[in-house]
Amino acid sequence: MHSTEPVSQSAVSPVAVIRRDGTSSPFDSTKISVAVTKAFLEVEGRDAGTSTRVRELIGELTLQVETALLRHSGPDKPLHIEQIQDQVELALMRGGHHKVARAYVLYREEHAKARSRQPIAAEPVAPAISVRHPDGRVEPLDTDRLALVISEACAGLEAVSADAVLAETLRNLYDGITIAELSIAPVMAARTMVETDPNYSFVSARLLQDKLRREALEFVYGGVQQASHGEMGQRYPAYFAEFVHRGIALGQLDPELANFDLERLGAALVPDRDLRFQFLGMQTLYDRYLLHSDQHRYELPQAFFMRVAMGLSLLESDREARAIEFYDLISSFDFMCSTPTLFNAGTTRPQLSSCFLTTVADDLEGIFHGISNNALLSKYAGGLGNDWTPVRGIGAHIKGTNGQSQGVVPFLKIANDTAVAVNQGGKRKGAVCAYLETWHIDVEEFLDLRKNTGDDRRRTHDMNTANWVPDEFMRRVRADGEWTLFSPDEVPDLHDSYGPEFTERYRAYELAASRGEIRVFRTLKAKDLWRRMLTMLFETGHPWITFKDPCNLRSPQQHSGVVHSSNLCTEITLNTTVDEVAVCNLGSVNLAQHVTAEGIDHARLERTVRTAVRMLDNVIDVNFYTIPEAKRSNMRHRPVGLGLMGFQDALFALRVPMGSEAAVEFADRSMEEISYYAISASAELAAERGAYETFQGSLWSKGILPIDSVQLLADARGADLDLDRSSTLDWETLRARVVEVGMRNSNVMAIAPTATIANITGVGQSIEPLYRNLYVKSNMSGDFTVVNPALVRELKELGLWDEVMIGDLKYFDGSLGAIDRIPAEVKALYATAFELDSRWLIEAAARRQKWIDQAQSLNLYIAAPSGRKLDELYQHAWLRGLKTTYYLRSQSATHVEKSTLRGTDGKLNAVSPVVPAPAPTAVPVDPNPGAACSIDDPDCEACQ
Structure with a gap:
């Protein structure tokens, strides 16, 4: 057996490693080096052990693994053996050593099968385990409650096993475990199974909520508190009132919230909507959105949504009725406000604009x-x-x-x-x-x-x-x-x-x-x-x-005035001067919630858009403005930006491939409806509240709607505009209504990236194509396994979802193209972003753009860039009348995003994101780590 020399000055760390039998030992990086060496020997032969190149490579990989593991551990944060093995697998994949990684995966699977063949008791039996509380108390593990919480988390979900999660959880425990570690253990157990079935993402989210409930109830009420999901259903209304008063006492919530009828609002909460979260969404909400004091979260999800709704209802005449209406819209995931609104609505500093x-x-x-x-x-x-x-x-x-x-x-x-x-x-x-x-x-x-x-x-x-x-x-x-x-x-x-x-x-x-x-x-x-x-x-x-x-x-x-620039994400197009700072207030319709296999649910979409426009208009009046130039501009013009997300999910429901004329037509018709309802809603608000101050003289006042303004561009461009201008709705009646009553908002629509709110709602971002069918997504909350649930359902129906398919998806970067046993129509439906010709994205965007008074964040994807391809792509965008484009997404040479490995998701086991190298191209490449723009750059969540 060959091994590399120690890669750090102290190979043995004070960090403990928990074995599968519950015992522990000090972390030893030399064992990682040995494991990596064995994997290389399996693929490259025994002579590889004498190769200087291989030895240096193994040393580098071992150091990467050690650094990533120790970054998120310490004397009071032990590592589990599975975490270490997951990190080795991840480092091999990210380094492009796919054959070596495959050998390592097979080795792990063989040993896992060997363990599974060992006799197991009919029910998981916990070893004699004691649990340490923060106050020093030691209690025996309450196995019955642990089983109840896991059983609740799995209830109503297909293809998940509460017994398997419980067994994995018990294997990860050790005597003297802290209550904080115990609350994380079942989450860690469930999330290792996400790649076997996407429903384990819901299980992981629900288990994380058990930790959150304990944390919030103990903070609000004091003492030891815990509640299962079923128990919380009864406690939510009383907790909600206590939450509001506690938030006000801490100086975090607006004291005016106490003047709402909290009993009525508490009774309107729907606890079962907590079950809608997937793990990425719940972890993101936990890490970044829920109110906390000294890192103790005391805001539960439904209280969060109601707090936002109350913050947007402060100036309504019937505040409770509107708060419930707004709460129902966002807690059902039909619509979601932008991140600043979610952060700050109802607080003492309600800066809600994006x-x-x-x-x-x-x-x-x-x-x-x-x-x-x-x-x-x-x-x-x-x-x-x-x-x-x-x-x-x-x-x-x-x-x-x-x-x-x-x-x-x-x-x-x-x-x-x-x-x-x-x-x-x-x-x-x-x-x-x-x-x-x-x-x-x-x-x-x-x-x-x-x-x-x-x-x-x-x-x-x-x-x-x-x-x-x-x-x-x-x-x-x-x-x-x-x-x-x-x-x-x-x-x-x-x-x-x-x-x-x-x-x-x-x-x-x-x-x-x-x-x-x-x-x-x-x-x-x-x-x-x-x-x-x-x-x-x-x-x-x-x-x-x-x-x-x-x-x-x-x-x-x-x-x-004049539009002198767009915004951070290229979807806002508003006038600016040295005296006026343009402001836009964003929110997005979840299109996936409004589409069935039969098509768009028109009545539901109209209800959503009308309520959403009212919410966005309310932002302008309750907003906290940090500079006078912003307040002056926003109060005069009152622009809002209603967008959409879940476009790809809607296409899955319709069984329409993104790269098709049908998808372009759907983009046209769905945006036409949103535009029609949004303009109509703003006009009705103008009839109720008055038109915005600078309405007279605007295109609106002349009966020129966004679809009509295409002609203004055509007149200036001449032949340099090639755009379909078809329509299906009664625009003439709406034009007359707008001229008659005015518009409440100078601008109404803009499609933003929805980077984090799409994560919260569990749908695809904005108008983005599918990135991968199986991959690891990085954001500021960590790394998360993402599996395309629509694909998994389809492959199950075809009898194709198994361990081999999971392995193939990993090996082929989450792409179906090279997997022979998958039917061609399934490959077309679930084609990934870099398999699409980006001209399809431009065609769909052009059809949307004719209905939008602002712009859209449009990313373009190119697998093998060249100067000629880029020239053709961007000239095509200009000829189609697009206002803006956003990132150019390139594919990394090593395809690091393919690493979808057990145990790599979530902040609980977060790994440091690796910036991909530039893809090979005929264009000269600067040695810049940002050259191949990562689709999941954790620092790129600017607007939403």
Whole structure:
């Protein structure tokens, strides 16, 4: 037997390892090294043990495993032997050593089968185990209660075994276990089974709720408290009133909540809705959303939803009735508010808005005022989009000092560091996106901001960036023409111009430059700049490509300003000035809840949208504004952004592949309905509450709805717009109603990424295609096994769901394409994002865009990028009239996302996310870990 030398200075750690028989021993990294070595010898032969390359590789892998394990353990947090083996398997897979990992998996499975053949008692029998409480008391393990809780967690779920979870839990216990560790043990046991059946995700979530119930009840009532789900059904109403009073006493909840009829609201809670959570959603809620004091959670899920509903009902005339209506909508998962609303509704600092857009002025005071605003807005969980175009470029004259400007980049570096320092109240990373128009003299330096090479003082590694591209530039690219860069202090009106007016002014400035009347400018080939934009987008993930003219020519608010940028996630398109910070309040319809195999449930969707628009409108009035420019803008224009999530899940229900004409048609028709109901709801609110202040002069006031504004873009573009404009609903009647009563909101729709609220509700994010059918998802709560439940149901019906299928899905990156025994129609239905041609995503987005008054966060996927493919893709997006695009998703060379291994999910056993390497491509690749943008970047949850 061969082994590597110890990889750390102290191979034996004070951390304990719990064996399967309940005994323990010190953690010893040399045992990991031996296990990894055996796996390599099995695949590469005995000579591999003498290879320097293999020995070094084994040492690196062992260190990775040791580091990941010890990061989440300590003297009072022992490791289980299964955790260690899971981490070894994960490291091998992430390192691309698939054959070695497969050998290791087979070895584990053989030993597991050998253990399973050993005689077992009819019922799991716990060893003599004592449990330690925080106050020092020691009690025997209450096996009966443990069995009851596990049995409740499995009730009503197919293909799960309470006996198996209980047996696995008992195997993981040890004498003297703490009550905190005991509460986690069944969760850990159940989550190891998620890949065998997705329903174990529900089991894990319910078991985690048992821990939460104990924690919350003990905090609210004091003493030792515990309640099963069944017992909690009786206790929820009384607990709810106590929860509200305790939250007010702690200074966390708005004292006005005590003036609600808490008995009526408590009686309206539906405890069984706690059973709807999957593990990822419940863990996310536990870690990041539920109110706590000194890390003691005291807010249970249904209290959480009612607290949010109360916070949005404060100014309603019948507050209790509206709170119950709002509660029913979000607790049923038909609709979900955005993360800032969920964080802060009903609290003493109700900053409920998702996105803020600012324009930075071209003077020192204005620049640092903009950066200060970023900090204040970020503090309470707002995502930021900054328009930096007005700031003069490198070499421009500074009148006050008679010197030359260093350009916009040094100030972007300060904005970047501010976002890192002010991390959204400690709940998630501060997040900001800087926008710059393509004609700015500093645009080439702007493209390099996310590179890992060059002068680090002119790099912004934590800030998102986006190009704000005028149509004139795209025409020059297509015509292989010249393009001129200017400093904005010499061409000030370009910033506020768009469409034909921009083209006229831009060409006039080019002539002026040729006559020597402009001091700072540079001319280059438009195609060269475009090529570099696409190359940097692939290499670094930034800057994103967004289109200035469609955003402005179709904006309902053309009469009151200009859209100078989008937001952090490219779905908001609102006017900004140095005096007005645009604000948007987001929420998303769960489309999966409104679709059956027969199609859309029209009545349910209409009810959801009408209530959701009212909730979003209420956000504006109860909101806590951190800066006056935001309040002024929001109260005048009252924009909201209703979006959707669960689009892919809806297609599964309809049995429609994402890459098909039927999916494009469904995108069109479903968005048409949402648009119709949302505009109608805003008009009815205007009839009830009054139109927004700047309604007169808007496109709305002229009877021009989003579907009609497509013609405005067509008039400006000419032949450079190719978009289907079909419709099916009675838009003429709605136009007349809008002109008659007005609109309550200047903007009504925007499709955001829904990064975390989709996790909470257990559906696919936003309009995203299926990422993988089986994989590990990383976010700030840890790593979670995700299995496509729709696929599992189908494979069970076909008799194909077994251990071999699970192994095949792991081996083939969660893709069905290479698995011969799966029928072709099933492969098409469950095709993953990188198996789709992204032009299908653009076609569907274009159909939606005609109904939306703002934009949509549209990610594009490309498995094997090349300059030609990127050029065709983004020109296609422009020709289809899209307003914005978001991330370009590339596939890593090592496919690290495929690692769906037992025990790797959740913060309970979280592992450090590995940033994938860039995919092989003909485009030159900068050595930047962000080059292949990870679809599950735990730091990329800006909007929702």
